[in-house]
Amino acid sequence: MPDCNLKANLAKCTCSYPTCSRKGKCCECVMYHRAHGELPGCFFPEDVERTYDRSIKRFIEAYS
Template identity: 75%
Template sequence: MPECHLKENLAQCTCTYLSCAKRGKCCECVAYHRAHGEIPGCFFPPDVERTYDRSIRRFIAAYQKA
């Protein structure tokens, strides 16, 4: 498995949950959210990401065309 590029990941991470131990560790973050039926915050628009609602339903609603 490739080495984690934590510095680079943190520089680009848009998650506002700054105290998360998985922040910048994309593999761990994706695995965690997937196990919980969620999507990582970096996939959401900024205003939705700040709600911490990582549900698949919220993701679909954020990008659904009106």
């Protein structure tokens, strides 16, 4: 299994939460939010991402 490409992931990361230790570690990011019934920040439009509401409900609302 290849190592995580942290630098490339960070370059593409759209999450605006400044102090998250999972930033750029997409596998950890997905696992964290999945465990909370949520989606990672990069799934959301920019204005919604900034609210830090990562719920599936908010995701559906954003694209309805």
